[in-house]
Amino acid sequence: MADMPEDGEPQIHEGKQAIVTGGTRGIGEAIVRRLAAQGMSVVMVGRSDTTLRQxxxxxRSAVPGxxxxLERADLSLLRDVRALADRLAVSTSPSVVINNAAVSADIRARTEEGIQLTLATNHLAPYVLMRTLAASLKKGPARFVVVGANPTVLKTFPVDLDDLDARDARALSRFPSLRPFAAYARTKNMNTMFVYSLARRLTDTGITVNGAHPGIIAQTGLSRDARGLEKALATMVALNPFKKMPDQGADNPVWVATAPGLDCVNGRFFVDRKEATTPDHTLSPDRCEALWERSAELVGMEP
Structure with missing residues (x-):
């Protein structure tokens, strides 16, 4: 059965195709389920064949037919992201692309390619994937959505453009146990800045790019390795009476990706189906362009 919007009319998107990263659990799985219920063919991206099949x-049990x-890729590895992007560029023509995959890792954790794990997964992967897909599509209609985080919380974690991979640990936080969260928060600000930069480049192409906050969500798995103060923060989230479950968290990203009234809306950020202002340090065109260029250098793409 198709999802029902507020006006009670079914939204049917038969024949349209979507791509969702991080689609094997939590919010990502709920996003895939909602899009499939609306009639879309969905490409699910996950790290393992087993979790993808499960x-x-x-x-399919919830949405027969x-x-x-299923597309397997480790989004922390640039070689996997490039291969995935190249496969999808020649085999799909998506109406919707939702980047949901994210991790919160020890700041000392680095990929075998030498990149800090949180940076690689949360920012560089969508940077490569969405740039490649946008170039292959050339023109829309298509909607790209990056799942972000609470703009109010992110205000205190501006991106250090001279230290994208968080080598200066003390600059993240005085408290070692909070540093993984601070690094995560920086990458979510990078997501927002990337949205604005890519949106500017795609003006008048029919491809729109927007950010969407899912809300305070339980059962995401992001904090499963948390310790100390970060674990205390995760516990506060778990006890928060206003927290949402993953299916509720999928509502805002899916709405941004499919709502009829957003056909030409580009370069915005949404919270609870309303446009929201992100921190000043994410809005500076100069800072956004600097991040774009430094990201291009890290992944070996032309700026």
Whole structure:
């Protein structure tokens, strides 16, 4: 059955194709399920064949006849992201691309390619994937959505453009146990800045790029390795009476990706289906362009 919007009319998107990263659990799985229920064919991206199959089985149980394509890629590895982007560029023509995949890792954790794990997964992966897909599509209609985080919380974690991979640990926080969260928060600000930069480049192409905050969500798995103060923060989230479950968290990203009234809305950020202002340090065109260029250098793309 198709999802029902507020006006009670079913939204049917038969024949349209979507791509969702981080689609095997939590918010990502809920996003895939909602899009499939609206009639879209969905490409699910996950880290392992096992988790992809298990998530697909759950989705098909909830949405009989769901049309799913499973794509395995480790989004912390640039070689996997490039290969995924190249495959999708030649085999898909998506109406919707939602980047949901994210991690919160020890700041000392680095990929085998030498990049800080949180930076690689949360920012560089969508940077490569969405740039490649936008270049292959050339023109829309298509909607790109990056799942972000609470703009109010992110205000105190501006991106250090001279230290994208968080080598200066003390600059993140005086408290070692809070540093993984601070690094995570910086990458979510990078997501927002990337949205604005890519949106400017895609003006008048019919491809729109927007950010969407899912809300305070339980059962995401982001804090499963948290310790000390970060674990205390995760516990506060778990006890928060206003927290949402993953299916509720999927509502805002899916709305941004499919709502009829947003066809030409580009370069915005949404919270609870309303446009929101992000921190000043994410709005500076000069800072956004500097991040774009430094990211291009890290991933070996032309700026």
């Amino acid at each position: 998530a697909a089985d759950r989705i 769901a049309e799913l394509r």
